[in-house]
Amino acid sequence: MTNQSKDVVKGKTPSLYPVKTKAQVSIIFIVILGFYFFSMFWTQREMVGGFGDSLGNMFTVIGKFFPPNLSVIPAILEPMAQTIQMAIVATTCAAILTVPLALMSAQNITTFKPLYYATRTLMNILRTIPDLVLAVIFVGLFGIGVLPGILALFIFSLGILAKLISETIESVDMNPLEAMRASGGNVFQVIFFGLVPQVLPQFTSFVLYVFEINIRASVVLGLVGAGGIGLVLNQQLGFYNYQNAMAIIVLIFVVVIVIEYISNKLREALI
């Protein structure tokens, strides 16, 4: 601080940022750019030929997906329903279990540090595991079917939800909670009356956000046989029925849009 002010006094016109900040930001920027160029170099190292025909090639393939064969829609409604059901079960369970976990991993609620760090770490680890790996492991454990799919989605959602919601909890207005405490409420009462109303809208919209992610994740689950629409999509791709596959994608798109719409309506109703 004093250094800076001295700079200012000496040169009559100070620069817009202190030199140290400038240097730090520049270094971070250069490192990121450098790493980017390295990544680009590395990933293109195996690339043969240029971009000459890239777009043409892509459009040829995209063309094969069109027009979507919408006549198969009735036949894929059932696996789509299964996917939605899997996502509902997984999201619901995750939403319920998230509540205690998120409270335990929110710094302003859990003042007992070891518990806070333990839950945080556990949640962080859960979050790092790709859904594909989870699906593979659960299929290994339970065999193919909806159960491993649901479990994979459940664990996966739990990690995301607990993080998002604990962050919301950490950002609530603590004043009403203090007021509750000042009027003699115990911990549960304080949480229930002071905290819950504040996080409810965010909670709902995060749960719906995760629901949407789960619908789309089921495509990945299908790759390893964990049930749902993904399985059918894979099969149709496998038999080169691209127009059928496109019909499935369209259906997923519609479902996602509908969820987003419901989600917006619910959020508006709750806020």
Next chain:
Amino acid sequence: MIQFKDVGLVYPNGTEGLKNVNVTINDGEFVVIVGLSGAGKSTFIRSINRLVTPTKGSLLVDNEDILSYRSGELRKLRTKVGMIFQNYNLVKRSNVLKNVLAGRLGHTGTLRSILNLYKKEDVGLAYESLQRVNISEKIYNRADELSGGQQQRVSIARVLTQKPGYILADEPVASLDPPTSHQVMSYLKKINKEDNITTIVNLHFIDMAMEYADRIIGMRAGEVVFDGPVSEVNEKTFEEIYGRSIREDDLRGGADES
């Protein structure tokens, strides 16, 4: 009766919030505490219901030293000491009635309160309190639909349902405009007189303090620098509390606080 005996409070970061405070507040008094920002007014008030814990001396409420209280007794203490905050501290998204009922949490079982199963008397009491501060028609509005003054009245109603022996108010009118401020202060005064509830209020404005208080306590840097009835306040008191006569100093860079 509230007795501060040699009370001192040092915050974990080393700031001395209270220094050597000796004050006795009798039942039914309306005491206003004034002082600059950072003088320790909030610390003083929050010590009384142990939202902060003094580190030295003893603090007696109804002749019991509350400094040794642990969670169960603490809840009982807080049930009898109501508190009003500068920013109302209502749950914005809950309705007025629910906010007011929160004042009865200390008297209600956990399960009962979570299931919203309030006793009829409690709901009646809440409604009556709302009527006393003249806002019963907003009972089902959400708290954030109300203006500042209305919110503060709801928070007074919340304290009333608590049926406290003491009311603490930490700058209850700092966020309000003057007419509304007067209104809120008047309600506080009215309750103080009607129910004979000891009331301790923090205020920035010494003029408003003098209008409502029975007794004024001036604080500065954690110490009580003035304590006496309104009639004893004069220009010198003012300088004592604010450390200087205000006007002349303003243009000298306002070194200390701002």
Next chain:
Amino acid sequence: MIQFKDVGLVYPNGTEGLKNVNVTINDGEFVVIVGLSGAGKSTFIRSINRLVTPTKGSLLVDNEDILSYRSGELRKLRTKVGMIFQNYNLVKRSNVLKNVLAGRLGHTGTLRSILNLYKKEDVGLAYESLQRVNISEKIYNRADELSGGQQQRVSIARVLTQKPGYILADEPVASLDPPTSHQVMSYLKKINKEDNITTIVNLHFIDMAMEYADRIIGMRAGEVVFDGPVSEVNEKTFEEIYGRSIREDDLRGGADES
């Protein structure tokens, strides 16, 4: 010189913000506008730099009717009319210097300002303005690291770098405590006197208004109900502006505003 001639403003939802306002403000005056919440103070002030557009009458700034201005002229008008807000409206994450330089945006080319290539004079001017409000040592602090009073001083510095002919201030001290409020008001007054900048300030507090103003304009429900030098203000004026003498009404439910 600013002239309101029969100015009226109806908001899209039908609220009448201003009704039939006729006011002339001469160069170099320090005018304070007082009134209850919702009286139309902000609407009055914001009409002058066209942040809102009156729907009736004509408004002359330096003898030009600004109501017909379109974007280019509007920017020029705004460059010569500086504005200070209740909540400072600083970019919290930018540093003080950058915030103050933003005052020069109207005088700086787009490309230059995007590339942060300010003229040396501009930076010098910004620094000098900061010195005038005694806060030059915080030049590289982020705006959100400052206290309220300091932030308001930065926003005064921002207006100063703009080298305006007029300063509008919309409740510049509503978020500050009394000593800090006085400080900020004193700086405004000082600038008004030193640079002879016409200054128009909105205030809630009539007492503070009387301390600093040359002239007071009282508003109520969109109308000007008082306009005159400080010396003419008396208890009756007060009642005119606030619609009633405050005290007696307080307990009757405060029907209209709070």
Next chain:
Amino acid sequence: GSSDDSDSSNAEGDNSSESSEDSNESSGDTPDTLVMGFVPSQDSDTIADTVEPLADRLGEELGIEVKGQVMTNYNALVEAMGANQVQIGFIPAFGYVLANEQYDVEVILKSIRYGSGTYKAQYLVRSDSGIESLADLEGKVWAYGDKSSTSGYLFPASQLMKEFDYASAPELESGFFSGTVQSGGHDNSALAVYNGEADVATTFDDVRTELEEEYPDVMDKLTVLGYTDEIPNDTISVTRNLDDELVQKIKDAFMSFNDDEEMIKIMNDVYNWDGIDEASDEEYEVVKETYQEFKDNIEL
């Protein structure tokens, strides 16, 4: 883009190669670098995850840089060959059929396993189930890996349809069997039978060896009820617009691996191959027919 017919008829026309050193009158491209794509067949007991040893050797033999890339989804390989991003593909029979149909990809070689250029699918039942012939399977529960698996589904289904006279796969699944279990893989199908969730599994021959380590009694508990027709092994295929002479060189290079002790060992260790043999499109006719049979009525 590469449309199907133009490539094969007048390949000289759309020569887009940058290389000009090769000045002979042969048709097609001679790229500077060859890309080899590898989709290992799931119908095999060990699955290799690298193509590097082959690519490196091939590059040495040809004097052209050869890059290799493994994938597990043959759609990508088929499309990449169609776009000429990949010139040499190691594709399982079924994938080859698609590639050939869509982009005229041409098979030049095939892998030899256990001394044969073909393999077959088997029907597995529990030894104590009392099932003794395919006819006994009626009314039982059938476990298969996935519908696009040649040995796991297509060949057995086709065989059963012919034998018991069902017109389509859905009819077979619902009419002949009492239920089906889609298990996701050959090992899972076998385990489904092992665990009693299904009565018969169709897998490659012989999936049990892969499970023996984890389930030591699998050989005893499961019996092979029968086999399907022969299915051609994985192919080595090239895109149509590759220079004929280069294709010949590639063929020769691969064939020469058969005489190279070291290479045989690598092929055996890594890919479970005994050798490489020439192959022609006709050999895959049987898979093509099966594909046609299923393509349109594959149940959604």
Next chain:
Amino acid sequence: MKSYTLPPKPEKSLFKKLKAILIVVILAAIYVWTFLGIDIDWARAIDRIANNFARVIPNLFSPDWSATADVSLSILETVLIAFAGSLMAAILAIPLGFLAAQNMTGSRILTTIGKWILSAVRAFPDIILAILFVVAVGPNAFAGVLAIAIGSTGMLGKLYSEVIESIDMKVVEAMEANGANKIQILFYAVIPQIIPEFLSYAIYRFEVDIRASSILGIVGAGGIGTMIIFAANNRNWNEMGLILLAIIIVVTIIDFISARIRRKIV
């Protein structure tokens, strides 16, 4: 006992009551439908896990160290793909985010168009995007970069637009009041407010992309995905354990570094 007056009951319109009842009924119906539709044979599941537990779990926890070199290289490639891809997405998403933000365009139509574009992009499964880019640039990691870049743009654009919609417009007004033009307002009032959130989201997305790019290997677009599928198909749980460990370590390190960078910049 003291008598008390109860407050009047809240007036709820019939419409509102019906709506509330309707919502409850629909929710109940959805859950009934779900639980009827999902049929899980719990006895079998328990049986399965009892059988498989010892085969899978202990092996997961005794990683096959011999594959360390391969796994490290693949995970490095995954990180590079994710990094390059999410950086591209972070930039691509900016114009779309602005387009989809109501307070920037001031036009409902433009905003809706922006939001639809973003939704459409998000509906495309990563795996199909990856196939398309393999076709475009060949089966290599760069195809993965492009797939990630496009795939992430949808989500990032949506998050960005929400950030932009939540900025403090008062500051924008203050700039307007001192005569700044639109572009200057963008640079002085809008960008300083959104940069930290944009960075946070971009970094968060990078983390998500590491997980997403692990499936790209399936189509030959590089990364650790191929190894995951091979390990699964070969029932090689020891190798899976190593892969898992590698992913956890890498993501944790990145989490740590990014948290520090974020703190520096915010």
